[in-house]
Amino acid sequence: MDPRVKQFLQAAASTIVLLAAWQTASYFFPHYLFPPLLDVVKRVVDIVISGPLLTEVLVTAARIFAGLAGAFLLGAVVALLIGRSPFIESYVTPVLVFLQGIPALSWVVIAIIWFHGIEFRIFFIMVLTTLPAFTFQILDAFRSMSKDLFEMTMAFRPRTWTLFRVLIVPTIVPGILTAWKVNIGNAARVVVVAELVGATGGVGYQLLRQQQLFDMAGAIAWTLQLVLFVLVVQQAIVAIEGFVLRYRAVSERAM
């Protein structure tokens, strides 16, 4: 059997078992605890086909992308500075490690106290929570650059920009793609926390409303919107990765 078909069937089987268990639970427990699958599906479809509700999902998606883009750009600059100067590294790395230890919820509280604008608050939280990971991942990709390839390229005496284009960018691209794949999931979790506490729109805000209404079907439907968004973006990154890294040899033997 084709390995991809097999993988798909295995994933489908485990999902079906999970859904069956949920549906069974809905027969024995009140619907505000375990709503029937049909109710959940109906709510998911309602969100997708309703313009205003879908806008809420798109607002959250835009916040995730904006936060990640900000953290990525800032992280790339910081990683480049650290990579070029041990002096900067000795000062900046401890700060990044410290930032990594601060919970997302603490940033939410700090952002609410410090800033007035909702969008800026969320952007600030997103950047601060994903910046250390982006920086360390880009730095790691930069440092894994082959010394052999570096010396070979330097033998031709490239200008700085050419060196960046022909060697550094292709070297760090796999690391950057991995960083985006990892951080998109983290960002989706953080944005919900930020919206839950400090926003008047978006998936997080909608989840808060469902909690106040004790509406489990709605809570699951909104959660699934975010999960679907992450899955779609992950697949898009995987597709980009497949194209960009097409030069990689693949062994016929599976591990």
Added chain:
Amino acid sequence: MTAPTIRFRDVTKVFRRANGRDDLLAVDRLSFEIATGEIVAVLGKTGCGKSTMFNLVAGLIEPTSGEVEVIGHDPFREFEFFRGKIGIIFQNDRLMPWRTALDNVLLGLEILDVAHERAEAVARGWLARLGLSGHENDYPHALSGGMRQRVSIARAFAVEPDILLCDEPFSALDEMTARSLRAEFIRLVQQNRKTAVFVTHLINEAMEVGDRILVFHRPARIALEMRRNPDDEQGARKRILEVLALEDAAP
């Protein structure tokens, strides 16, 4: 008399260890000259400092003391001057895995800002000369070791350098492939009138490639210097072996 293309004057290279102690003396007051158009084979055992000398000529490392001069300039400090003047063939092919064979040969030409159409014609021409027509769009992982090394030779020749530096370029290949590539290399160097430094640990290879042979002892210093004499290859081989054996006998 024309000035030599490569000149070492009392060059010493010491590598500092991370612990600050046990510094490694890799090159010890080395002096020699290589004339324009000459092919010099540098022969020595593994770890004798041949590659360090090679990296000094290439300007990849800086001497601790002494003077390295290539075409009358300092290869480490005068970075811009040497754009396109030195071609290097390394022990391993050092191909960029994300570039096809053609794009790897194009690398140096791209760095030298050669117009793309002309660069591509030159790169295709070199791949054809080295028997790689039809493999232009193959990635390195799809090529054999010999083919990859041919791509790296094409990459070095494509920029039409004045000087070719070769660091044991055929040592990772089987004897038959190495022999045919060596013959091809000598033909290309002579045809294109290049000055070449060929580092090797194989006596036969040094005698086949070099107009002149420098035998190194550790740390890199010249223990024997000889011109190739096709009439007395046996005698030359014997002398080289004796000099190399002296190093083992030294306390």
